[in-house]
Amino acid sequence: MTFVAGLRSDLGPSGVLTGADAAPYLTGQRGLFTGEALAVVRPASVDETARVVRACASAGVAIVPQGGNTGMSGGAVPAAVGDSGTSALPATSEGSASPDPPRPSIVLSMTRMNRIVSVDPHRWTITAEAGATIETVQQAAAAANRLFAPDWGARGTATVGGAIATDAGGNNVLRYGTMRDHLLGLEAVLADGRVWDGLRALRKDSSGYDLKQLFIGAEGTLGVATRAVLRLHPATPHTQSALAAIRGLDRLMPLLELAASRCGNDVTAFELIPEVGLDRVCEKLALARPLHTREEFFLLVRLASSEPVSERLGAFLAEASERGWITDAAVAVTDEQESRLWTIRDELSPMFLWPQHEHGVKLDTAVPIDSLGPYHDEARRIAAELVPGALTYGFGHVGDGNIHLYVLPTSDDGVAPFLSVRDKLQERIDEATFRFGGTLSAEHGIGQLLRDRIGPQKPAVEWDLMRAVKNALDPQGIMNPHKTLPA
């Protein structure tokens, strides 16, 4: 019996996909990375997951864990491989085996493990399987009058396991933190097929190494998450957002401080929207513009609380206007207006707006928050110098220092000249990111996209420590090879 036939006889026909059925799992959402796999394997339980991992470990088959496949960095699809399903990375120096030896792989799709295990309002936790979507978790929490705070545009497809794997962030990080701040307990299948049950719901636990932390941001390179205990917050029935036209990026910091001093912790989102994106989304979705005023940048601010927030939102906007920091603002007063503002925000990614997006330079940078304006200016200066005709497009979670910065050609004619300088442009912006003390990956992971670029961001000793962890937990190197750790 072949390896794949063995898996099929164990998991049944719906547990193993091949051929055209497997194809959608082999390409990442931005279309940048496509790999090959022997099969897409879809376990429906922890036991099945462990059996698949054991079978792979004994056959030397690599495992690429995958959630909703909404990742932006190619971490959840197999690396591009040769004809035989193997990669051709050279061995490392000193005769040691390559940490990523060529080997066939499977995609381990966790999407059948999509149940909410329990909601515990008194413990303020929810326990979910790794393949449950973020939206399912949000809805289950809301039904118990609790809030599961992580939230971003792909909420309906992105999964708990994928969010843990990349330490996903989204729109509420300013107030509630990233996935790391929400993971209280974890169950994972280790590279040798053992199941680690760390499903605890404790707020405090100083009993040694906090092993679950290793799995956050590890992109499935250490094992595969199967269930998670996640933290809940009080529900925020009073929610209101406003879109404000801002007078230059140097107003961001004063506006954030003003919002913090007038509205405190109720500021849950503080998002940057460029005019060019606002305009394009409204045109594409035939939405009425929320504001007719045109400025280069807009700020989408959301307050959320157990108490009414309108007065404080209004006072913040009035003061910002008096000080000349904003030139206009639209406050959402109906559910339709609120949801329109957030539709515009959710659809802002260039991959939804320009067919040429895949040729562009894409960054998911975070810098110390007071450096955001100067960093953005510097990136724009570099882009104007190297690719004068290209669009520099910064948007996103500026309230926590994270900006999605894209430089892209926006016409087919612009693609060839852009590609001729793309590597140089990327290198120069990366250097600027490091100079500003930033990270190339704030919430999208390293995956395949950043693996060859991320090295200079951390001292060699830090990568050595990560490799030591990798070797300890996955000595065979079968968990998601060619990802995350620089080659």
Ligand code: MLT
């Ligand atoms: C977002 O915040 O909309 C995303 O992370 C998507 C992107 O960077 O393109």
Ligand code: ZN
């Ligand atoms: Zn984002």
